[in-house]
Amino acid sequence: MSYTLKGRLQSRLxxxxxxxxxxxxxxxTTREWWPVGLAAAMVAVVVALDLAYHPLLPYQPGWLAxxxxxxxxxxVMAVVLGLHVRAPLAVALGLFAAAWVCAQLLGQAVLPWxxxxxxxxxxxxxxxxxxxxxxxxxxxxxxxxxxxAQRPPIVHLASGVHxxxxxxxxxxxxxxxxxxxxxxxxxxxHSDVTISHVTVVGGxxxxxxxxxxxxxxxxxxxxxxxxxxxxxxxxxxxxxxxFVDMRGAPFGQGIDISYAMDKxxxxxxxxxxxxxxxxxxxxxxxxxxxxxxVESASLRGISMTEMSMxxxxxxTVRAAKGVGxxxxxxxxxxxxxxxxxxxxxxxxxxxxxxxGFGIEVEYSSEAELSGNELGRNPAALGVFINSVxxxxx
Amino acid sequence: xxxxxxxxxxxxxxxxxxxxxxxGVEPDEIMVLAPESDPAAAWRRRAxxxxxxxxxxxxxxxxxxxxxxxxxxxxARHRRSLVPLVRSVCDRYHPTVDxxxxxxxxxxxxxxxxxxxxxxxxxxxxxxxxxxxxxxxxVFRHVLLATGHPGNAVPEKLRDDPRAVHAYEPHDYxxxxxxxxxxLAAATEWVNAITAGSTVISVRRREPVRxxxxxxxxxxxxxxxxxxxxxPAERRVALLRELLAPSYPPxxxxxxxxxxxxxxxxxxxxAAVNGADQLICATGFLRGYRHDTLLRRLVxxxxxxxxxxxxxxxxxxxxxxxxxxxRTLALSGVAGQWAFPAADTLMGARYSAHAFxxxxxxx
Numbered sequence: 119m120s121y122t123l124k125g126r127l128q129s130r131l132x133x134x135x136x137x138x139x140x141x142x143x144x145x146x147t148t149r150e151w152w153p154v155g156l157a158a159a160m161v162a163v164v165v166a167l168d169l170a171y172h173p174l175l176p177y178q179p180g181w182l183a184x185x186x187x188x189x190x191x192x193x194v195m196a197v198v199l200g201l202h203v204r205a206p207l208a209v210a211l212g213l214f215a216a217a218w219v220c221a222q223l224l225g226q227a228v229l230p231w232x233x234x235x236x237x238x239x240x241x242x243x244x245x246x247x248x249x250x251x252x253x254x255x256x257x258x259x260x261x262x263x264x265x266x267a268q269r270p271p272i273v274h275l276a277s278g279v280h281x282x283x284x285x286x287x288x289x290x291x292x293x294x295x296x297x298x299x300x301x302x303x304x305x306x307x308h309s310d311v312t313i314s315h316v317t318v319v320g321g322x323x324x325x326x327x328x329x330x331x332x333x334x335x336x337x338x339x340x341x342x343x344x345x346x347x348x349x350x351x352x353x354x355x356x357x358x359x360x361f362v363d364m365r366g367a368p369f370g371q372g373i374d375i376s377y378a379m380d381k382x383x384x385x386x387x388x389x390x391x392x393x394x395x396x397x398x399x400x401x402x403x404x405x406x407x408x409x410x411x412v413e414s415a416s417l418r419g420i421s422m423t424e425m426s427m428x429x430x431x432x433x434t435v436r437a438a439k440g441v442g443x444x445x446x447x448x449x450x451x452x453x454x455x456x457x458x459x460x461x462x463x464x465x466x467x468x469x470x471x472x473x474g475f476g477i478e479v480e481y482s483s484e485a486e487l488s489g490n491e492l493g494r495n496p497a498a499l500g501v502f503i504n505s506v507x508x509x510x511x
Numbered sequence: 512x513x514x515x516x517x518x519x520x521x522x523x524x525x526x527x528x529x530x531x532x533x534x535g536v537e538p539d540e541i542m543v544l545a546p547e548s549d550p551a552a553a554w555r556r557r558a559x560x561x562x563x564x565x566x567x568x569x570x571x572x573x574x575x576x577x578x579x580x581x582x583x584x585x586x587a588r589h590r591r592s593l594v595p596l597v598r599s600v601c602d603r604y605h606p607t608v609d610x611x612x613x614x615x616x617x618x619x620x621x622x623x624x625x626x627x628x629x630x631x632x633x634x635x636x637x638x639x640x641x642x643x644x645x646x647x648x649x650v651f652r653h654v655l656l657a658t659g660h661p662g663n664a665v666p667e668k669l670r671d672d673p674r675a676v677h678a679y680e681p682h683d684y685x686x687x688x689x690x691x692x693x694x695l696a697a698a699t700e701w702v703n704a705i706t707a708g709s710t711v712i713s714v715r716r717r718e719p720v721r722x723x724x725x726x727x728x729x730x731x732x733x734x735x736x737x738x739x740x741x742x743p744a745e746r747r748v749a750l751l752r753e754l755l756a757p758s759y760p761p762x763x764x765x766x767x768x769x770x771x772x773x774x775x776x777x778x779x780x781x782a783a784v785n786g787a788d789q790l791i792c793a794t795g796f797l798r799g800y801r802h803d804t805l806l807r808r809l810v811x812x813x814x815x816x817x818x819x820x821x822x823x824x825x826x827x828x829x830x831x832x833x834x835x836x837x838r839t840l841a842l843s844g845v846a847g848q849w850a851f852p853a854a855d856t857l858m859g860a861r862y863s864a865h866a867f868x869x870x871x872x873x874x
Contacts, residue, residue, distance in 0.1 A: 177728040181600050
């Protein structure tokens, strides 16, 4: 087929109509934006490639659809990953495969059969093609408008002290003005909430997130809570550049993310945690803990435990008692490029697993290690009870 | 009322008829004026003469109004195999002549073509107010002239030579055969004569061009056509001459027998016809509207615009001076090359038929 540029684009959009429809149906059903993001990534990549193909391919034999399809798949996946479109891999591949099959069936059979002059028109679809372009453009513009309209409102927290606990039960972006302090904790009870530049003092937990989705904590400071600094249950969160001071709270954890294996990946990045039993801990959760600094934890610096999965990378752990970094209880961890020093042995109770290990892997857990600096600890590495480590070069 | 007249009952006329039917034109609105009622008769004679076994065209070289489903689909269904489809996707599917002719026959019977054919040879098209009068067969608002090739071309020098036969006339092969020409018919004759045990001398003015289709593929769609149709007349003539130069496809089926025969001194190229027992003129057809009585008279009487050997046409294959809001005169087949360089192929017949249907359907 010798496509004209218009014909190539119109035929492409015709082929994408069904997968786009499916993506929107998934989006409506799940009330998630990622299917629309995935569809937009597909359309953007293939339209850009069509513009590139046009001068290079004066004639496109049918078989070329296969290698071009693989190229398009690779680029779509790269864009999806690059833009952090949180699409499940199987769905993304399924949608792409459906689009490819549709394109072949339409281009090779349905359109040439339905439209008499399809081949000689170079793939152009006349008024139908224009309508298709308009429909797809309308669909995306409407989606963008809906997305824009649904963005959480920005709520400014004025500087000064606010009596808590502050309960957030609506989607919003809570932004603290300089010197904004909440005394008594914040409880997040709604999805799509972002809290930024707010200091929390006291409270049962400093910030509590329970069974909601898409919560972001950005540049928050938590001081002296009664229990945990940041307490997350049945939720995936993104925590960025926080400071949690647990001094004076001997039984709480700095950041505790638990029971969220089915909620997607949580990220804790660039935080500083001082004191507490465990600086950062996950139970049955998927998480990436990276570029954090944890000091003076009284039980363990960083723990990934109870069938958790994820990465512990480029963190600094200082003066933890017993264990610097733990991968425990049937967990699978990638522990890379961390710096653990000054861990202290915990002689109380005679527990040999608390002898001041820089990194410890225990109780049927599996860890992949590379590039960690563990020199200044009583013991660099401990592996206990059916656990396995892999050295990554 | 018979609104639509098709002059010529060959493959181009047949494709036009099937296209009109697919487009919703009723059978009793169409009359086909042709000397023979078998649309493949002329083509079959020529293919038989050169012992052609496979089509040069690919899966879409068929008479249906749409490019899909082509003969590869039909073949796949008959053989219960995906191989023809895979070959088609790779541009490697060439149906056999028998399959093509079977398909034409199947379509002929199914479309009730024979009932629409009035057996006559139209000699003159007269322009009247509401359309065109065709040799006393009535007035038609829309007329498609698909008169086909005007005759076989035989070089002047060989016209009276008793050894000479045209490739498209029935013939056998003598012990030594001189084949004049460099296109697909010539290549087929080289291999035929070698297979028959003859010694073959190829006489040609130029080295043969090797390409899969006679006209490069971009010129089969709007991509190349738009540029072609925008060219000024002089450049368009030059391009047409270049595109329509003789060629035959690359492939081992040609190269290997020729190489073997050359090694056995049974195939060679010479500059002029020599003392061979038989001269086969694989020199194609007479070229240009002047060789076609009907077209020549039409051009002369109506003072139609021409360029070199072609009648100047609109991009939709209609004759500009004789087509207006209410009537249509269009050319199909080889006479339509001004609009579509590959007009003498089945794709070309479809091209002009589609445009003709648009005129008939909306007026």
